[in-house]
Amino acid sequence: MNIIQAYIEKLITLYGDEIVYENIHYDEETLQQIPEVLRPLYREVSKLSMPFGEIDCLETALKNSKAEPFLSEQWFCFGSDDYFSFWLCRYTPDDDGFSITYWDHDSGSEIDDAIYMNIIDFLEDMRNEYEEDKNE
Numbered sequence: 001m002n003i004i005q006a007y008i009e010k011l012i013t014l015y016g017d018e019i020v021y022e023n024i025h026y027d028e029e030t031l032q033q034i035p036e037v038l039r040p041l042y043r044e045v046s047k048l049s050m051p052f053g054e055i056d057c058l059e060t061a062l063k064n065s066k067a068e069p070f071l072s073e074q075w076f077c078f079g080s081d082d083y084f085s086f087w088l089c090r091y092t093p094d095d096d097g098f099s100i101t102y103w104d105h106d107s108g109s110e111i112d113d114a115i116y117m118n119i120i121d122f123l124e125d126m127r128n129e130y131e132e133d134k135n136e
Helices: 003-018 036-044 058-064 119-134
Strands: 020-022 047-050 053-055 075-080 085-090 100-104
Touching (some): 003 020, 003 036, 003 047, 058 075, 100 119
Antiparallel strands (some): 047 053, 075 085, 085 100
16 A cells, blocks of 8 residues: 555545545556646545545646646646635745645735645645644
């Protein structure tokens, strides 16, 4: 079992049937269109719904990423939380290896720099934030 499969199993253990995912296998040519850091995820799931957000299917993510401000700023928009934030990934990591961030489109602010190196750390932070908000 790889790290992505193990993380999905962890989510299923925590949230049961609130975790819904599809597993359509994309070919490598299709996966070449997305940031490398997200390819392991999309090799395992084509869409993933969680209580704290959703990872879009590749077709939706590719379409959304062609919209502004994502296109001109070189962000791949791969999902969102259940509030106002888009989940974004740089096509090329920054000098420190960071690729992933989130952006609240209603805030009026610019998209900040990436703050995560991998999808598991990102999703785990989103999950922890959800749990903290739920328990307040």
